[in-house]
Amino acid sequence: DILQTNAGNRIAADGIVHSGEAWCDESYLTGESKPLLKQAGDKVLAGALLSNGSITYQAQTLGSQTLLGDMMQALAQAQGSKAPIARLADKVSMVFVPAVVAIAVLTFILNWWFGGDFNEAVTRGVAVLVIACPCALGLATPAAMMVGMGRSARYGVWFKDAASLERTSQVNTVVLDKTGTLTQGKPQIVAQWRNPACQYDAQTILQLAAAAEQLTTHPLAQAVIQAAEQQNLPVLTASNSHSEIGQGTQAQVDGYGAVKVGKPAWCGFSIPGQLQQQEIWQIASIVVVAINNEIAGAFAIADALKEDTASAIKRLQQQNIDIHIMSGDQRSVVEYIARQLGISYYQAEMNPRAKAEAVRALMQQGKVVAMVGDGINDAPALAAADVSFAMYGGADVATNTASATLMRHSVTQVADALALAHATVRVVKQNLFFAFFYNILGIPLAAIGWLSPVIAGAAMAMSSISVLLNALRLRKSRLD
Known part of the structure; x- marks a missing residue:
């Protein structure tokens, strides 16, 4: 059914926005204090309060099948x-x-x-x-x-049972996965360089790169396209698009000519000395833009930290919690993230078995360990830890293994839970x-x-x- 909800009323069922715009307060469920803007195609949750605007949405799940109903059942159990x-x-x-x-x-x-x-x-x-x-x-x-459990649910932390809540109070070591836990889990442009000899400004270079990449599904291409969308840059028409696997994409953009976007070597580019001295260009993935075979600029693309990660880590450290990062990513990236957050203990290039063994090693030292993750590769470590937190919407095996579920994909909720x-x-x-x-x-x-x-x-x-x-x-x- 298509339902309509106006300002001051609540959403009746989980669904997808069909038309209209509105600001929704979902703090009762996710712990997110800020209202969220809902537009066509966005998901709405039963019980959310519309503080402003009006929307129509298509109902998908009702009653106990909604996220709110599931929360109530989990809380009662x-x-x-x-x-x-x-x-x-x-x-x-x-x-x-x-x-x-x-x-x-x-x-x-x-x-x-x-x-x-x-x-x-x-x-x-x-x-x-x-x-x-x-x-x-x-x-x-x-x-x-x-x-205690009722209040934790209001903060977006669902404990499976009272034993998990009690055990959490004894935690003195927190192990964090990097991707999707500390970081946003998707590549973003974190730095941009423009060739001083290029006639186009930085926005135009980004706009041309997005035009050439618009038919590409590669994560780095999506990062370029998303950056252009965030700046509300008009979509340019491209034709004769051609991709070389593992290298990049080339296309003809109306009014500009041939635009080539890809790896530095494929575009014939060497990173300038001033960029090599900046750490972000050493650890990020580099995407170069060439216009009519002339180097126009380059993007450093990396998985950026979530906005509240640094403050959450500081809160945990103030509680005298030892913090470890265990990630499958390359060492230079993990080291960079750890240094940004002031974390001394980190391990990189770890497979799922290695993560679980590392968690057990910490427990053998007499530490009470909480593991935080969201992927299939985190499930063994989540199962091995004394207490485990999984991000809602991550891999089902991770959620089912964990002692508690975090509704907001935020380390802040780990600090709240403790x-x-x-x-x-x-x-x-x-x-x-x-x-x-x-x-x-x-x-x-x-x-x-x-x-x-x-x-x-x-x-x-x-x-x-x-x-x-x-x-x-x-x-x-x-x-x-």
Whole structure:
């Protein structure tokens, strides 16, 4: 069906925009705080709020099949799971009830024996039973875990279960894949050089290169075409296009003549000395543009860092997390990225098996390792790590293997996940302390007659309320 949504309303189903433009707020699902512009051909998600504009879209999935429905199912399953830290409360509860009954009976006997007042002895015994209700102990862990997982989902981090959340709080080493994790996963023009002797300006050179490459599907060609589109350069007409595999493309562009785009050697170009001194030209892929057999300019094309990668790495380092990069890319590229981000530990030219073995080696050193990746080649390492994060929309095998899914393809969400996990486990420990302290203090006071059953009942209720209120503090806790 084709549906229409206007400003102030929400998208009803996952679908594809048919017509119109609108700004969508998808923060409820991806954690992305900025509204996103949706145009024809873009995907929209059920539950997204239109803050401005109007669109029509074709529904593709409904109800539980939407991304929102899937998130709700995953969240319900995760919140229903039990964290290992809950076993402490389970172990205590196994002996708690018989121990409290024994203490209550003993309280009755001793008070009747030494005090001689049967009614007073019964009252004190009942007070022990009332105040020792283990509700707070039972609520301590699940209350905090449910709030913590709910908040992590709002930040775009889907934990598979409570055990994964608890284990994340113990992480002290994060291993990052490069392509698609630290970088955008697609080549982009990161530098451009124009021959001073060329009569055309930089924009025209880019426009001509895009015209010659418009029928080519090579990733480097797509980077040139995308750069021209981003600058809103008009598409020029090209003919007689011819590609040489592994070398480049040549075409006739109306009004300009023969345009050749490809490798430096194929175009008869040697990189000038001033460019060789710049590191980016040493590690990037070089694409040269020649117009009528005259060198016009060149592009350095590389996989650029994501906008928030540097700040996310800094946050992890401030949490005293050791950061490693493990990539299959060439060493010079990985070294350059590591130096940009201030990361000391990096390995390059690694195959999937080598990544997994390197993760196991770190774990053998006593480190608690979190692996972050998105591709099939990352799956073995994701499975080997103590905790693993996969990017949503990456390879299915990676997503299914991981402990948690990141909805925004951002290392920032890894930092958010670690901070939330620390905060959640801290609240669990506080709740357990409150529950134990309450019972340790309350039972003796009830046994010696300082607390009546009425007061003991009120105190028991307040203990449960205090645990819930403490867990709800997670909704407002700071993540920086």
